[in-house]
Amino acid sequence: MRPDSTMINAFVPGAANLTEEEALLVRKRQALLGPAYRLFYEHPVLLVRGEGVWLYDAAGEAYLDVYNNVASVGHCHPHVVEATARQAATLATHTRYLHNGVLAYADKLLATFPAELGHVMFTCTGSEANDLALRMAFAKTGGTGVIVTETAYHGVTLAVSQFSPSLGPSVNLGPHVRTVPAPDPARGGDAGFAAAVEDAIEDLQRHGIKPAVLIVDTIFSSDGVLTGTGFLKGAVEAIHRAGGLFIADEVQPGFGRTGEAMWGFQRHGILPDMVSLGKPMGNGYPVAGLVLRPEVVAEFGAKARYFNTFGGNAVAAATAMAVLEVVQREGLQQNALIVGRAFHAGLEQLGQRHGCIGAVRSAGLFLGVEVVSDGAADAAKAARIVNGLREARVLISATGPRANVLKIRPPLVFSEEHVGIFLDRLDTVLTAL
Amino acid sequence: MRPDSTMINAFVPGAANLTEEEALLVRKRQALLGPAYRLFYEHPVLLVRGEGVWLYDAAGEAYLDVYNNVASVGHCHPHVVEATARQAATLATHTRYLHNGVLAYADKLLATFPAELGHVMFTCTGSEANDLALRMAFAKTGGTGVIVTETAYHGVTLAVSQFSPSLGPSVNLGPHVRTVPAPDPARGGDAGFAAAVEDAIEDLQRHGIKPAVLIVDTIFSSDGVLTGTGFLKGAVEAIHRAGGLFIADEVQPGFGRTGEAMWGFQRHGILPDMVSLGKPMGNGYPVAGLVLRPEVVAEFGAKARYFNTFGGNAVAAATAMAVLEVVQREGLQQNALIVGRAFHAGLEQLGQRHGCIGAVRSAGLFLGVEVVSDGAADAAKAARIVNGLREARVLISATGPRANVLKIRPPLVFSEEHVGIFLDRLDTVLTAL
Incomplete structure (x- = not known):
């Protein structure tokens, strides 16, 4: 076990x-x-x-x-608390009416990303962000195969729990999910990471499952906090060759925590197709999101649509704006x-x-x-x-x-x-x- | 189409x-x-x-x-705004530390339900609540079959979108999902509702799919706001006979809106196995939840566990408490x-x-x-x-x-x-x- x-x-x-x-x-x-x-x-x-x-x-x-x-x-940062309180007292409504706050924040947030990542969609939790990423990856690629590291954690929705092996043996991995060893220095390091992803792709295809997604927490938090770099480029190329997308899960490393970069994927010198954001985004307020290349959502957006009642509402946007201001100003x-x-x-x-x-x-x-x-x-x-x-x-x-x-x-x-x-x-x- | x-x-x-x-x-x-x-x-x-x-x-x-x-x-109700602001300035942390707020709210909320519905679990959105309900129903019943009404909406996670036909033809229903006609007076009313559920159960079984869930918005909001009652009892009995669970989706009718009862299922004289809550719970603050019979979660809780970073955090609890106080006091x-x-x-x-x-x-x-x-x-x-x-x-x-x-x-x-x-x-x- x-x-x-x-x-x-x-x-x-x-x-x-x-x-x-x-x-x-x-x-x-x-x-x-x-x-x-x-x-x-x-x-x-x-x-x-x-x-x-x-x-x-x-x-x-x-x-x-x-x-x-x-x-x-920092707990109860006054600038953030004030932004939440002020907006909650003014207007707390959703994204089906026009409101300037969500757009001002989207603009400021996207400015911290490479220009290729041109859109942001809002959710309330990192789990919802990864779930939405999966929905769009399935729609975009026509595949369902998912590749994750062996002790990864990406969230608790039904779909996301199926590729969160760290939830333990009582939560089943999906039949469309393959795990690869994390780049753990105690187990030979990262030399074989791209090769392991290629093997997983091949195994999915051997079972008639089209690869859709390689998703990685770019600091491998649940795999033991693995801070090495340099090995993800080959893995991203492999999933792209197979017609799949690469998702960087920045819920834990994002928003400047790694010191070396605002976003963990930047330490690795790679460009994801989608980037999921969560925990630190609102300093405790439930706001999360998904930053993505426009081509990923173009077809999904033309046919379907996305609405999240609280995601990106006026208070979420004001709070997240205040958090990003603090990260930058301080x-x-x-x-x-x-x-x-x-x-x-x-x-x-x-x-x-x-x-x-x-x-x-x-x-x-x-x-x-x-x-x-x-x-x-x-x-x-x-x-x-x-x-x-x-x-x-x-x-x-x-x-x-x-x-x-x-x-x-x-x-x-x-x-x-x-x-x-x-x-x-x-x-x-x-x-x- | x-x-x-x-x-x-x-x-x-x-x-x-x-x-x-x-x-x-x-x-x-x-x-x-x-x-x-x-x-x-x-x-x-x-x-x-x-x-x-x-x-x-x-x-x-x-x-x-x-x-x-x-x-x-009401927009920006001062009692609710004050509760959010006060708690956000004091402590905004999660449910893995002890905090009195979430328990005081859980106590007050559960007091509005029949005693059989003894636990509440917290999420950030109604989608997450229905997603969690599905996870637990799958674990409890060993089945995967889901029955919903023809134009139902239950949320936007991947798993929940698969049984939300109102999202339109570009969002596929799952192969394990069956729809039944809503009890629409314009289409013969509710006389055949229980029989339609029985047919859906039989069809699932004929395809080797064990029924897990009948889920119903008790005011059939997306099916056209259908306010009739008296026909759900037979349907609930049918899903129980088949080994499945009944989920009342109270995201829209709940928290007193129907006037006749605090919860929509009470109008129907039935007792659900799980009740999902959402939109009005925090008057705009992203808080939602799942109220359930303890026996549904007993096995899941012994083997697995549930954690939602923001769900039921101190600010969510204080805000939801203020909302419930206003509903009752006013x-x-x-x-x-x-x-x-x-x-x-x-x-x-x-x-x-x-x-x-x-x-x-x-x-x-x-x-x-x-x-x-x-x-x-x-x-x-x-x-x-x-x-x-x-x-x-x-x-x-x-x-x-x-x-x-x-x-x-x-x-x-x-x-x-x-x-x-x-x-x-x-x-x-x-x-x-």
Whole structure:
């Protein structure tokens, strides 16, 4: 059986640690939301307030948020909050009436992309964006074959869950889906990536399935945060030769997080047919989207149409505009680059004193740290570190096919001072292990 | 070819009517958003502000909103706007940390349902809610067969679009989907509804497809606003006998709109296995959900899990809570009942003077008016009325398999005074036809 990497984000709360209030809320959750909901950490965190890189519990204790890719410009950024509140009080309607806000934002967003990616369509979630990409790829190519990496996560709609193997063995992959090994340095790296995609294409065709899509999270977040580059060009060419399209899933690496580029695919020197956007786009407001080459949607748009009641409504547009303004005005991509480098160096230094710290990978403020014992992946130890940090009031998680990669992904307003706090507390936790 | 009922909501703007600013925005939309986006009305409306049942254009002209099921408690209701703004400034995080807001809302929402419907799961859109319902129905039943009405609309994800025939002939129905005639009084009414569902079940089985789902919008909005009751019980029993589940899609009739009940399925005296919620839930904020019997999710939840980054986040919960408070405090269900009756009576009166007004159907503030010529459906005339009303600054639309049903669905704060304004302007438009 494959490891079920998402379970590492789904601890069963240990009754021992819980306060009375926490225990009550855990029971209420089970009663009201049912058994499909999971909480982070053996000792779940009860949060009441957020500001910048800090989250606060009911007792007023501060937690350093080193994991939140949603509140990407900082929790409750005043410029964003003000934009949401002002527009919500003015008009909150959809895209079947004319409104300037969605167009002003579309214009500003598309200016951050290569000119070939000329249109943007709005949804509410990254799942919806990938689902729409799939619908249009099926329509454009006449195929249905989908190729993804082995531990990929692309979303939770029925269609998208069928190519999100990280959801675990209880969620079936579709018969039209093929997986390829991620470019994992621990497993021979990226040399064979294009060849693996070619093999998957051939296997689809051998089964009478026409390839439609190669979709890749350009920083391979669920595959263990794999930051290498240089190997995607051949894979994109292969899917194009087979008549399929290439989708860059930028829900996790996008909006400047990698420091080196606004969009993760730019680090790879490739040009996607479609680019899906999500989590950080509205700093918590449910807005997402799909940026694409006009030729992909030309036929779909002439025959069918697309409407998403809330997607790109006036409040979504105003909020997303404010987020992009903050990213640009506050130089957050550049901050991610500089602080990310210091973070990486600090983790490597710490690794010299703690044998369980293996390889450190990073691009800007997206970092992955292998947790090992005698050189082998150690998921149990990674879980102890994640839970130990939570007790030290630092929030991160773990990921990867072997569930042993610390996933470090703070708000982009993270400073070197915050890095220092993180490293101090990690040092303490590792020493106590 | 089937009529493509959604095209009636997608007029090509007539160049003649547009101001320079409107024409510029129409061109910008096409350039930025691409060809899959459509606008309402031959002469699209450029809106800048909303308040109560009124929308305002850039010149300050007021439009009576008789169509908006999203801003259900009135545009920019101050109690809702304040809740959104306050929570957005405090904390906007997801359901993997403990937070009281989502539980308080879940509790209050579930209290409006029969006790058997014990859990609620949160999504961002009605499409996501129906998609999740399908995933769980497939997991629970082991089947994949889906039965819907002939002109149903349930959403735009790939899986849900496959059972949304109103999207038109360019969007394929799935091979596992069967349609049944809606209980349309113009086509023999509802007498044979349960028998048609039984036939569809038999046809699925004959093709080796196990029935999983019968899903019904309990006011049949896209099938022409069909307000009859009494025929669903047999259909629900039939799908249960076949091992499938019944989903009530309450995105349009829910939250008190029908006046007679908080939820449309209650008008029919039936108990669904799952209930999907959407548009009016957050008065414009992207929040939606799925209410269900615990036994539906028990196995799914034990094996798999569900996470939606924005679904049920702290701001979504606070906003939805404020909406539900307004519905209850302001007695909007009761208002829908009383004002809806006056509205119905007024339309019938108007019909005595205008031959093109055929049958009037209603449940609370959800009304459908057949537009006819010599007793036959007249889609062209319905379109002229919709566009004529827009010029008279009244916003409605049309729907139904013959695209001839005026769809009237104002915010629930609509008063008899507003009804009077609507009827006056409709009278003028009909007289001028």
